[in-house]
Amino acid sequence: MEDILEILINDARTSADEIAKMTGKPVAAVKKQIKQYEQDGTIVHYKAIINPEMVEGNQNLVRALIQVSITPQKDVGFDHIAERIYNFAEVKSCYLVSGSYDLLLVVEGTSIQTVAEFVSSKLSPMENVRQTSTHFLLKKYKDDGRIFKVAQRQKRLNITY
Amino acid sequence: MQVAKAVEQIPPSGIRAFFDLVMGMKDVISLGVGEPDFVTPWNIREHAIYSLEHGYTTYTSNKGMPELRKDIVKFLKWRYDLEYDWDKEMLITVGASEAMDLVFRAILNPGEKVLVHEPCFVAYAPLVTLAGGVAVPVVTSADQGFKVTPKVLERAWTKGVKAMILNYPCNPTGTSYTRNELLAIAKFAKKHDLLVVSDEIYDELTYDFEHTPLATLPGMKARTVYLNGFSKAYAMTGFRLGWAAGPEHILAAMTKIHQYTIMCAPITSQMAGREAIRNGAKEVQAMKKEYDRRRHFIVTSLNEMGMDCHMPQGAFYAFPSIKGLKLGMSSMDFAKDLLEKEKVALVPGNAFGSQCADHIRISYASSYDNLHAAVVRMKHYLEHHRA
Structure with a gap:
């Protein structure tokens, strides 16, 4: 699976800045990719898991x-x-x-x-x-x-x- | 009654007091830990439990269970196209540390010399000393990414050198070598007819290129004792399980010492090791991926703070210099101050070599949340203490 998705599945709070640092990609590219995932329905929603x-x-x-x-x-x-x-x-x-x-x-x-x-x-x-x-x-x-x-x-x- | 001179001569770890300080403090974010933060994968733990339930509680063959030795030999063939005889060229030990101790005791006569690169894992030089040998430091430098090269090796070489240590990926620097770089080191070893003790315990955590075992290079299998184990790749530090592979006569000598001192590695660990080597590859890759992300995060963050940090190629350590921070203090004082004021623990560089007083070792075998919080605290510290 793509890096950005894997990171967000693990912790949806991870900011684009942090993802850029973790993957070595430019921040703008990370932001753009996330936006695209949100628009095309790959990322459906962000939520917390509560006990x-x-x-x-x-x-x-x-x-x-x-x-x-x-x-x-x-x-x-x-x-x-x-x-x-x-x-x-x-x-x-x-x-x-x-x-x-x-x-x-x-x-x-x-x-x-x-x-x-x-x-x-x-x-x-x-x-x-x-x-x-x-x-x-x-x-x-x-x-x-x-x-x-x-x-x-x-x-x-x-x-x- | 006095203790033996050889033991007395081992320099007391100057860092012990600092370690005690860290151990005694609560709510510390520690980037000073030299072991994975992952728990051993469940299938491996489950297999250890299974073995206990079924009564595997005996001694094993001195050399280790034949099944485990065969599994490792098969794995090496598959992973690196490297062939060993499971019965004559392989020994299961209590961690790679025991194997390291055995090699030196097996090969050194009093006064024989071993090249030990610096910075390096703390145990190498003391083990050489305890075996009656003399450790000859090979100083590597930060501007060369702490690489061992023929040049620095030639500079350190003197008459009477019998062996050299090579640890890659390296604790504490994370430095590793491409095949070409290794070929150059191999050439040096052949030229001076040296045995190479190659500690490749972090081999699975190599990020930017494929790991090349030294023994796979032409002519090197006969002069390499290849050390590895389960601690780092499979997050099994507490199982204390390692192995050595190498020339038959050296392995036989090591086995001789091992059978009198250790008897055999614990059977529960050996059973767990079998599961790890047969069914652990997927988990290893998942952990490696996670370490790699942390590696990028921590190195970028350290450089942003003004610490000069090369990108480590392997293991889970960053080894930045604090010189550029212009704090006017050694890394030991910096580590103490940071611990006291911000409760972040890391290891001062001089633990790993006399030339490393400007460096610190940061372990990124820590959760991303911990790393993030530690970076925030370090930034806070620097805002208030930088001149």
Whole structure:
């Protein structure tokens, strides 16, 4: 993968100045490239990864993985029904997958009840939805390559040859 | 009871007091660490755990597990087209440091001389001394990028020199050599019939060109003891696992000493080493890429601050001069002051050679956030203390 993208995936806060220093490219060229990535949709968005357990008032937030089996439609396949589903604000992620079901959703709500209600009143009644299976997340250990841990003690000695 | 003279004669590391100062201080950003900041890749750690679970807790062959020696030999053939006999020309040691100690004890008679380039890793000259030899310094200079060249070697050579050390990429300078530069050094070694102890522990961290092992050059395999290990490339410093490859009779002599002093390298480490050498290449490349970015960042930042810093070709150290800062102090005093006022730790150059009192070693084996914060602190220091 291109250097600039790799650096930004690792830390989106890295400034163009810093990227220029790290890669030996001119600052202007780095800025131009980033702008292009933003415009052509290669870079979709910049956001922080938060450990929800560490955020005050956030402890009640629940997430569920929902497996959805759907009947594909003529001409548009799964895309149309997927769009109807992922447009709900409760749906944080939506994937089309191979295997025994079709869509995998990550759904967020303020309580188990709100998620259950979303499933029963919005998702399941949809015409093309054949079956759903809801799995509430109990703990997040690792997300998108990042391990969720409270700061660890430094193990290396401060100075060595 | 007095301690042995040979030990007494080893100069006490003047830097020990400074190290103690750093160790005792809290919240220090340290750029003084000579080991990777990455944790050993999980597949390697997992294999070590697996080996414990399955009861691999015994001695191994003195020379090291045959499987590991075969794996390394196979790796060298694949990586560098370099061939060794796994049984007669390869020894697994407790870190490359042990291998270094063994070589000198294996080859030196009292008073025989070894060329040691400066600046260099702190252990070389003391190990020569402890083996009864005499270390002859080969002084390299900053304006030549601290390169060992036939010219500086000829200048240092005297009668009675039996061997020379070559460390590349070099700790502390990051200096490394192209094949052509190595050919010139090889020519010198052949001319004076020297054995070369080639410490290539940082070989995988060579950034601007391909690393060339000295033993791959024409006629050099027979006069090279090739030292390497797992510490730097695979971030396995704590496993203490290294190896030596070279001429059969020297390896046999080294093995003789090794079997009485060490017996064998720890089996858990050897098992981890097997996983590293078979399935570690991808992680090595990922770490190298990250070091390379930090290298560019830190060298550019140091030069911006007014420190004269050549671009190191390998390892994870920058070795700038502080002379241009016009602080009116030695690098030791600078290091102490910076530690006290800004809590940034680095290593004064005189730890690595008497000619390096104007230099500091900065390790970029530290997270990018740490490097960035350290640069901010150093800039702050210079704003307030530069004349």
